[in-house]
Amino acid sequence: MKMKTKIVFILLALMVVFASGCMEQKKEIVIDKPGNVSSYEFEIFQNESSNQTLANTTTYYLLENDTKVQVVHIVVNTSKLEIYPPDILGGSSEESPIQNFVQLVGPANETEANPKTFEKLSSKTNTSDINYTLTQEVIQGVKVINLELKEPVTGFIAYTLENSGEQSFAFVKHDSEFVRVVLPEGYVTGNRVFGIARPEPSSVTYDEKGRQTLLWIPSKTGDQEETIQVKYYTQSAPLLFSAAIIVLLFGVGLVLLHYSRSKKKLEAVRGILDLEKEYEKKQRKRK
Known part of the structure; x- marks a missing residue:
């Protein structure tokens, strides 16, 4: 009995070790060439406080073809980013989960976080030469890409992710x-x-290109994570839907009108036939 208990205990311990190893297993992502700086928009977003300071901000630019999303981070004195691809629930592992990686940054101890500095960084044409590593891991079915920089930096970090095509x-905030x-x-x-x-965004505005922009701001609940989902549609969709409903109702009205007229005819x-039948009965009685 004791021997069986020991065997069960050893098997359970091995299972725990194996599971822990799988959970913590990391895969390094290698990017062969620098990204294309000109393919991104580097907006200088300032928070809504009275002093309009720059803070860590992530902007997702959804593209019309739905298959890719561009992500631009404003980072202030940051050395690590956790990136959650849109297929977070799938936990799949593609060969190139992150594409077109660009960094326009400077060492945090040498770079002042103000609009003027970020404006200079946004005008650069080449990506910054700061060493970094990218690793991917799947923890409890959730994919995470870890970006670790050699030192804390301030500036822009941008990349492109695959999207669902819908x-x-x-994403995780x-x-x-x-x-x-x-x-x-x-x-x-x-x-x-x-x-x-x-959840409902803190504000909804339109940028100078007429694009609808949603904003979620930090709360006082600490460094928690929250899943945000955005379903969007063409601006004309409600109008076209209303027009389709009107056409459908008009068609139903025509059918009902035709039915009503046919019924009256x-x-x-039937009334004429009934009169003829009565007339024939009277003629027979007379005979």
């Missing part, structure tokens, strides 16, 4: 940062029939 986007989602031109969210953002014909 007009729906989900760290409660300690500002998060923005910029929808493609001609697309909006907020209609409960066609799609909304959950049938009733009129």
Whole structure:
């Protein structure tokens, strides 16, 4: 009995060790060539406080083709980023989960976090030469890409992720940062029939290109994580849907009108037939 207990205990211990090893296993991501700086927008977003300071901010630029999303971080004195791809629930492991990686940064101890500094960084044409490592791991079915920089930096970090190809986007928000989602031109969210953002964003505005921009701000709940989902649709979708409903109702009205007229004609014909039958009966009686 004791021997069996020992064997069971050893097997359980091996299972725990094996599971822990799988959970913590990391895969290094190697990017062969520098990303294309000109493919990104580097907006200088300032928070809404009275002193308009720069803070850690992530902006997701959703593209019209739905298959990719561009991500731009404003980082202030940061040496590590956790990146959650849109397929966070799948936990799959592609060969190139992150593409077109760009960094326009400077060492934090030499770079002042103000709009002027970020404006200079945004005008650079070549990516910064700061050493970094990218690793990917799957923990309890959730994929995480870890970006670790050689030293704390301040500036912009940008990359491109694969998206689902549907007009729906989900991501994990760290409660300690500002998060923005910029929808493609001609697309909006907020209609409960066609799609909304959950949880509700702190503000909804339009940028100079007419794109709807959603903002979530940090709260006082600490460094918690929250899943945000945005379902969006073409701006004309509600109008087209309303037009389709009107056309459908008009068609139903025509059918009902035709039915009503046909019914009256049938009733009129039936009345004539009834009169003829009565007339024939009277003629027979006379004979």
